[in-house]
Amino acid sequence: MTLSNLHDTDTCRATGEILARIGDKWTVLVVEMLGDGPHRFSELRRMIGSISQKMLTTTLRGLERDGFVTRTVYPTIPPRVDYELTELGRELLVPVRALGEWARENRERIAKARDEFDLCCEQKQ
Amino acid sequence: MTLSNLHDTDTCRATGEILARIGDKWTVLVVEMLGDGPHRFSELRRMIGSISQKMLTTTLRGLERDGFVTRTVYPTIPPRVDYELTELGRELLVPVRALGEWARENRERIAKARDEFDLCCEQKQ
DNA sequence: CCGAATCCAGACTGATACTG
DNA sequence: CAGTATCAGTCTGGATTCGG
Numbered sequence: 001m002t003l004s005n006l007h008d009t010d011t012c013r014a015t016g017e018i019l020a021r022i023g024d025k026w027t028v029l030v031v032e033m034l035g036d037g038p039h040r041f042s043e044l045r046r047m048i049g050s051i052s053q054k055m056l057t058t059t060l061r062g063l064e065r066d067g068f069v070t071r072t073v074y075p076t077i078p079p080r081v082d083y084e085l086t087e088l089g090r091e092l093l094v095p096v097r098a099l100g101e102w103a104r105e106n107r108e109r110i111a112k113a114r115d116e117f118d119l120c121c122e123q124k125q
Numbered sequence: 126m127t128l129s130n131l132h133d134t135d136t137c138r139a140t141g142e143i144l145a146r147i148g149d150k151w152t153v154l155v156v157e158m159l160g161d162g163p164h165r166f167s168e169l170r171r172m173i174g175s176i177s178q179k180m181l182t183t184t185l186r187g188l189e190r191d192g193f194v195t196r197t198v199y200p201t202i203p204p205r206v207d208y209e210l211t212e213l214g215r216e217l218l219v220p221v222r223a224l225g226e227w228a229r230e231n232r233e234r235i236a237k238a239r240d241e242f243d244l245c246c247e248q249k250q
Numbered sequence: 251c252c253g254a255a256t257c258c259a260g261a262c263t264g265a266t267a268c269t270g
Numbered sequence: 271c272a273g274t275a276t277c278a279g280t281c282t283g284g285a286t287t288c289g290g
Contacts, residue, residue: 023148067238
């Protein structure tokens, strides 16, 4: 990766694709939850709280599809399914956490800018 | 930011919100295009190529709203509008580029994992 | 040249109910 | 416990048209 092609449309689109992929409502949340080790379905559900079964299933399926997590089924009664980050998933965690840290540190600045912008635009109503 | 609260639901959701915000189809692309200095509307449109006017307008409005870019109008004829990253925008560029670099380096691994997963699931059709 | 406004198709989300 | 199925509401992106 040279610096000269950092602005190629194709190159930039690759970035956008990954961000759009992991930038949905739940993916990053789940990846960070799995960052400290494997968890089972119901644990993740409780940890996140507000996620629906369907969205947790969908999110985990997507992560499994892209090779970020492994899904392990124990055919016991009652059934038990563990999810764990793969090597690829753990590598992804590094830049994701960096961006997440930035996000948390700058959340207020963004909120402030947004409020000021919105305040400005309300005047024409 | 301590390590102990990295897994708080609230804390993680902040990350998710920011990623969802910048993780749409065009935002990162535009931010990276502006990474080397200001550009005008039509320049960005040409650089990206496939974006529609509406989405470029929408994306730039959102970036302006959140304080990532400034919009400067020159009331000349024909009109001219320049967009430039703010300090906040340039700071965002750092972690975004890190994640982007990771994305570009690992794009094939993700594509490969996805293909294998899809191949596996096609069998039941 | 820049971009606002409108309309529309498709994707995404989530609540609910049901299965192994 | 861990999903799947269905359906309704919302959000998104794009084409088109119009205005300053």
